[in-house]
Amino acid sequence: MRTPLRERARNSRHGQGTEGAPGASAPGTARPGDAEGTGAVGDAGPAVRLDGVSKVYGQGRKGLHALDDVTLSVAPGEFVCLLGASGCGKSTLLSLVAGLDTPTAGRIGTGGRKIAMMFQEPALFPWLTVSANVEMALRVQGVASRERRERAAALLETVHLGGFGGKRPHELSGGMRQRVSLARALAQDADVLLMDEPFGALDAMTRDLLHDELERIWRERRLSVLFVTHNVREAVRLGDRVVLLSSRPGRVVEDFPITLERPRRTDSAEVAEIAGAVTGRLREEVMRHGR
Numbered sequence: 001m002r003t004p005l006r007e008r009a010r011n012s013r014h015g016q017g018t019e020g021a022p023g024a025s026a027p028g029t030a031r032p033g034d035a036e037g038t039g040a041v042g043d044a045g046p047a048v049r050l051d052g053v054s055k056v057y058g059q060g061r062k063g064l065h066a067l068d069d070v071t072l073s074v075a076p077g078e079f080v081c082l083l084g085a086s087g088c089g090k091s092t093l094l095s096l097v098a099g100l101d102t103p104t105a106g107r108i109g110t111g112g113r114k115i116a117m118m119f120q121e122p123a124l125f126p127w128l129t130v131s132a133n134v135e136m137a138l139r140v141q142g143v144a145s146r147e148r149r150e151r152a153a154a155l156l157e158t159v160h161l162g163g164f165g166g167k168r169p170h171e172l173s174g175g176m177r178q179r180v181s182l183a184r185a186l187a188q189d190a191d192v193l194l195m196d197e198p199f200g201a202l203d204a205m206t207r208d209l210l211h212d213e214l215e216r217i218w219r220e221r222r223l224s225v226l227f228v229t230h231n232v233r234e235a236v237r238l239g240d241r242v243v244l245l246s247s248r249p250g251r252v253v254e255d256f257p258i259t260l261e262r263p264r265r266t267d268s269a270e271v272a273e274i275a276g277a278v279t280g281r282l283r284e285e286v287m288r289h290g291r
């Protein structure tokens with residue numbers, strides 16, 4: 001299964017996601033991992049790099065090995081999807097890259113790039129308006145109030161929520177709330193977007209629309225994206241690459257380049273064919289570990 005997929009990927013026309021570098025990196029955003037990572041702010045290296053990263057929760061015999069010797073990189077402007085069985089360490093990997101936790105071994109570097117994270121739950125403040133939720137991300141950066149309002153309005157336009165700034169989160173649909181969450185992530189002016197099953201709770205139609213939105217924004221802003229999902233078709237629909245992790249402890253077992261022309265359709269025969277091959281490999285991996 002693997003060789004034909006790779007062959008096919010080489011022969012098909014290139015997507016445009018790997019072209020170009022992201023915008024200027026913001027200064028003053030160095031994270032602990034950067035000290036040992038890719039070097040100067042905004043350097044030409046990978047946007048995200050993990051070298052031999054392992055993570056053990058707890059200590060001694062009771063220690064739980066979540067990740068084992070993971071080496072992975074995301075190029076500037078690249079969209080990488082991460083797939084793997086439940087509990088294989090995908091969220092752990094994102095939280096390490098975000099600097100929310102530290103690896104037990106190995107190195108993580110982002111070249112000082114600014115990072116934003118998005119989760120399955122939009123986690124909006126219910127008592128604040130949509131606009132104020134987005135402005136919150138600007139407030140913590142010290143942006144003055146008038147500029148905050150203007151930038152929040154522009155970001156809401158970007159995610160096609162112009163005119164909804166005065167609503168409260170409970171007045172919005174799930175898809176709209178995730179758009180607000182995306183606007184809030186974009187307000188952080190990040191170069192790297194880490195996304196942990198952001199559309200996992202949405203219906204297929206809404207997810208489809210948000211795929212289109214995300215793809216447009218990713219291209220316009222030249223973001224580097226590391227996107228965790230359980231949905232193989234979603235991964236193939238969005239990714240320049242689909243990286244498959246083994247069952248716990250998570251290791252990289254396969255890295256599928258996806259070079260189908262964009263925009264892609266989740267329900268297209270091409271996406272289905274590649275998703276079938278990826279699913280086969282994922283199934284092998286899950287069966288090998290009996291879960």
Ligand SMILES: Nc1ncnc2c1ncn2[C@@H]1O[C@H](COP(=O)(O)OP(=O)(O)OP(=O)(O)O)[C@@H](O)[C@H]1O
Nearest residue numbers: 057064066084085086087088089090091092093248
């Ligand atoms: N803070 C923590 N302390 C102890 N164990 C943890 C912690 N966070 C995660 N784990 C464990 O590490 C393993 C990997 O968890 P993680 O959430 O990273 O997996 P995942 O691949 O994202 O799972 P899923 O696909 O189900 O969301 C799991 O066994 C989990 O129980």
